[in-house]
Amino acid sequence: MPNGVTRLELTQIWHAIHAEEDHWQYDVLSTISALPGLEYLVLHDALPPCMAFEDVSMTTVTLPCLRELEVSETIEDLKLFLQYVTIPAEARLAIVARVRDAMWEPDVAGVLFAILPDNFKETLPMFHPTHALRLFAGYTIDGPLALSGYWGDDAVEPDDLAEWAIVIPDCGDLLADTVSLSLMELPRLMPPASLVHLELHIAPRILLFDVDWAAVLSSFLQLRTLAIGSLWKVEAVVTALYRHAELLPELSTLMLCLEEVTADPARGPRAPPEEGVPRREIEHVVVVEADSDSEETAEPYFAGTLLGSMLKSPNYEFERSRCLACHVTIRL
Secondary structure: OHHHOOEEEEEOOHHHOOOHHHHHHOOHHHHHHOOOOOOEEEEEOOOOOHHHHHOOOOOOEEOOOOOEEEEEEEHHHHHHHHHOEEOOOOOEEEEEEEOOOOOOOHHHHOOHHHOOOOOHHHHOHHHOOOOEEEEEEEEEEOOOEEEEEEEOOOOOEOOEOEEEEEEEEEOHHHHHHHHHHHHHHHHHHOOHHHOOEEEEEEOOOOOOOOOOHHHHHOOOOOOOEEEEEOHHHHHHHHHHHHHOOOOOOOOOEEEEEOOOOOOOHHHOOOOOOOOOOOOEEOOEEEEEEEOOOOOOOOOOOOOOOHHHHHEEOOOEEEEEEOOOOOOOOOOO
16 A cells, blocks of 8 residues: 555666656656655655656645655756655755766856755755754765755754754865855855854865855854864964954854964964954864874964964863864875
């Protein structure tokens, strides 16, 4: 009985359909709509190209019982599919949009909104509210553009559970522009009023000279935790926080993901870079350096660095880790 089906997985279905006359007989939406009890839906290369040229009679399918949706398709096919499927806000969403197979122009269509339909706030309500977002950029080669979200068990507030992760692959010459565009799109994608935890892990080779970090962060008025990497991006963000005292007024924890901290202790603490502008005071500052073969365990001399000259904190913490994005200095 169709009503008893709770899981449907379609993989490589489209490659099994060769005849052009069969395009219109393969109707994914009709198949799904006949299964109202679906809880798990997995589609891997199962959608016809642009949904068989988008039949004008296509209607939206609602899946009220869905708990998890996993889709791996080209960007164009994925966006069209998501336009016609409505799923509950409690569902876990894992989107993998293949870049190489698609006619993708992020400078025109945007990046994150190249995958999401214009009506995503109605069909994909799990974006609202969102309490945590993690973005990883540029540490994969020829990989997919991925967007995934879930309802975490360690949320900051009981009613604020959604957490999201975005992975932007290395797309060659378009990488810097793609990341810049994604940063500007974040407030449109995730409601700024609900976001309290933001991580931006950006590979060292991505040069974001034209990014206005004050503008990128200005709408996140409730943000309490910010993690940023790598070194050049850290310096740019800390400079914005130093120069704009009103930026991120609720920020209490700042995590700096660096390759290394270098300074000359003999020269003493470094003065703030601008006369009359005091250091930005933050309750908790975590400095994360890349792992090394050295057995040196002493805390790095932070006060003598440019970053240390712009920050003031009663609680510094130093860690060592190897972030797959921030600490990778060569292409994987």
